[in-house]
Amino acid sequence: MWAQRELRLEERSRGFHLVTGEVVEALPELGRLAVGLLHVFVRHTSASLTVNENASAAVLNDFGSWFDAAVPEDAPFWTHRSEGPDDMPAHVKSSLLGSAVSLPVANGRLALGAWQGVYLCEHRDAGGPRTLVLTAWGEELGG
Amino acid sequence: MWAQRELRLEERSRGFHLVTGEVVEALPELGRLAVGLLHVFVRHTSASLTVNENASAAVLNDFGSWFDAAVPEDAPFWTHRSEGPDDMPAHVKSSLLGSAVSLPVANGRLALGAWQGVYLCEHRDAGGPRTLVLTAWGEELGG
Amino acid sequence: MWAQRELRLEERSRGFHLVTGEVVEALPELGRLAVGLLHVFVRHTSASLTVNENASAAVLNDFGSWFDAAVPEDAPFWTHRSEGPDDMPAHVKSSLLGSAVSLPVANGRLALGAWQGVYLCEHRDAGGPRTLVLTAWGEELGG
Numbered sequence: 001m002w003a004q005r006e007l008r009l010e011e012r013s014r015g016f017h018l019v020t021g022e023v024v025e026a027l028p029e030l031g032r033l034a035v036g037l038l039h040v041f042v043r044h045t046s047a048s049l050t051v052n053e054n055a056s057a058a059v060l061n062d063f064g065s066w067f068d069a070a071v072p073e074d075a076p077f078w079t080h081r082s083e084g085p086d087d088m089p090a091h092v093k094s095s096l097l098g099s100a101v102s103l104p105v106a107n108g109r110l111a112l113g114a115w116q117g118v119y120l121c122e123h124r125d126a127g128g129p130r131t132l133v134l135t136a137w138g139e140e141l142g143g
Numbered sequence: 144m145w146a147q148r149e150l151r152l153e154e155r156s157r158g159f160h161l162v163t164g165e166v167v168e169a170l171p172e173l174g175r176l177a178v179g180l181l182h183v184f185v186r187h188t189s190a191s192l193t194v195n196e197n198a199s200a201a202v203l204n205d206f207g208s209w210f211d212a213a214v215p216e217d218a219p220f221w222t223h224r225s226e227g228p229d230d231m232p233a234h235v236k237s238s239l240l241g242s243a244v245s246l247p248v249a250n251g252r253l254a255l256g257a258w259q260g261v262y263l264c265e266h267r268d269a270g271g272p273r274t275l276v277l278t279a280w281g282e283e284l285g286g
Numbered sequence: 287m288w289a290q291r292e293l294r295l296e297e298r299s300r301g302f303h304l305v306t307g308e309v310v311e312a313l314p315e316l317g318r319l320a321v322g323l324l325h326v327f328v329r330h331t332s333a334s335l336t337v338n339e340n341a342s343a344a345v346l347n348d349f350g351s352w353f354d355a356a357v358p359e360d361a362p363f364w365t366h367r368s369e370g371p372d373d374m375p376a377h378v379k380s381s382l383l384g385s386a387v388s389l390p391v392a393n394g395r396l397a398l399g400a401w402q403g404v405y406l407c408e409h410r411d412a413g414g415p416r417t418l419v420l421t422a423w424g425e426e427l428g429g
Contacts, residue, residue: 002425004321004392035147037182037278039323041390043399045339050238053188058223059234065220066235070213070356077351080344091345092352095336099402100388102243104184104276106147111276113186116242133390133397135323137424138280139145178290180325180421193381196331201366202377208363209378213356245386247327247419249290254419256329259385281423282288 001036001140003029007132012122014086016060020117024110027134036105036138043131046090046124048097054117067093067123090123097121105138144179144283146172150275155265157229159203163260167253170277179248179281186274189233189267191240197260210236210266233266240264248281287322287426289315293418298408300372302338302346306403310396313420322391322424329417332376332410334383340403353379353409376409383407391424 007026009019023040024030030038042049053059071092073085080088101118104111120130150169152162166183167173173181185192196202214235216228223231244261247254263273293312295305309326310316316324328335339345357378359371366374387404390397406416 002321004390035145035278037280039388039390041388041397043397043402045337045399045401051188051242052234052238056223059231062221062223062231063235063238065222066214066218069218069220071352075352075355077355078348079351080342080348088345088348091338092349095338095349095383095405097238098241098384098387099337101241102182102184102245102388104147104182104278106276111184111186113188113274115188116186119238131399133392135321135390137323178288178421180423194331194385195377195381199366202374205364205366205374206378206381208365209357209361212361212363240381241384244384245325245327245388247290247325247421249419254327254329256331256417258331259329262381 002137003027004135007134009120009130011128012120014122014125016063017120018054018117019120023118023134027136030105030136031108032140033105033108033138034141036136038103038105038110039100039135041100041133043133046094047127047130048094048099048121049101050097050119050121051101051116052119053115055115086125093123108141145280146170147278150277152263152273154271155263157265157268159206160263161197161260162263166261166277170279173248173279174251175283176248176251176281177284179279181246181248182243182278184243184276186276189237190270190273191237191242191264192244193240193262193264194244194259195262196258198258229268236266251284288423289313290421293420295406295416297414298406300408300411302349303406304340304403305406309404309420313422316391316422317394318426319391319394319422319424320427322422324389324391325386325421327386327419329419332380333413333416334380334385334407335387336383336405336407337387337402338405339401341401372411379409394427
């Protein structure tokens with residue numbers, strides 16, 4: 001069984017945001033998979049996806065602090081500046097975290113750990129809405 | 144063909160550890176795949192997985208040195224401190240490396256390069272045992 | 287439907303290089319997939335793959351600058367020095383970016399965003415040719 005759908009996420013502020021609920025609701029076919037995978041892909045080069053702690057707003061905030069410090073806007077070596085000071089750091093942050101996450105599915109549900117969720121990582125100051133491509137496949141339950 | 148299984152890894156010390164052998168032994172169904180994929184997922188937010196050099200203990204050690212320097216415990220911007228000084232850096236390191244690796248399978252074996260192995264990256268001082276979800280799928284050999 | 291093939295990339299200079307065209311041309315079976323995935327894996331531990339901006343040479347160049355600054359060859363903590371000063375940083379860069387990318391396929395084409403491409407990230411001064419393993423699978427178009 002295969003299911004694939006685009007999901008449009010409304011614009012988020014720069015930073016890290018939990019989107020697990022939106023992703024799961026957009027693909028109800030997950031509930032029919034006995035065993036399978038969910039692949040989540042962001043179709044942009046200045047936003048990314050990761051899996052991390054789903055409980056604390058402080059964790060989301062601290063992610064932003066570390067990435068802003070590690071990939072600073074005022075680094076002397078940036079030459080790609082035409083799209084604003086947040087653009088080139090956004091590209092690097094995007095590749096450090098990656099454009100996709102893949103998650104195991106078991107018995108109709110994501111087989112995540114209790115504390116895991118999916119983050120949309122918005123690296124631009126005004127990134128606008130973001131489009132994800134959700135793809136799930138596997139063996140169907142029952143029948 | 145699909146196979147999925149949880150693998151419990153005994154507690155490792157903080158650092159980087161080769162686990163290729165344990166992963167392959169836990170999923171003997173790999174031997175039946177003519178062509179396919181193996182997905183390895185860690186169900187925790189302070190440990191991660193990566194593929195890297197499988198021969199030198201110095202490489203494993205130097206990974207630890209770089210990550211400890213790049214994501215320091217005493218960074219002034221951490222606000223999530225309730226679970227200890229190693230906790231928030233562990234979350235960031237986990238996302239930099241990622242919670243999953245996916246590996247091609249060919250003729251019943253992982254199609255890794257000669258020098259590649261799978262690392263469990265333990266970012267906590269006392270992370271305890273870690274659970275992986277192994278999922279393999281593909282076309283069966285023979286028949 | 288499954289298709290798997292090795293692709294040998296000629297030696298690139300140290301830095302970041304777009305290889306989307308080579309990858310797609312090497313696996314014409316992509317054109318037969320109504321919905322599926324393409325998995326691209328690099329069989330080396332000092333080169334990596336990522337998805338990022340496909341238009342600007344300055345972006346490719348700035349990636350190199352950031353990674354060289356973030357993972358310096360002269361860091362005092364490296365102990366694995368036997369293969370040259372660029373070797374251990376290459377291993378770390380490789381894991382920061384990852385050894386694989388997975389891309390959704392829809393209607394016979396990669397479902398990338400308009401500005402996305404696949405980078406080969408060459409972290410050695412003289413890395414030589416690099417081998418990729420391309421694996422595609424999914425539901426076939428038509429009949």
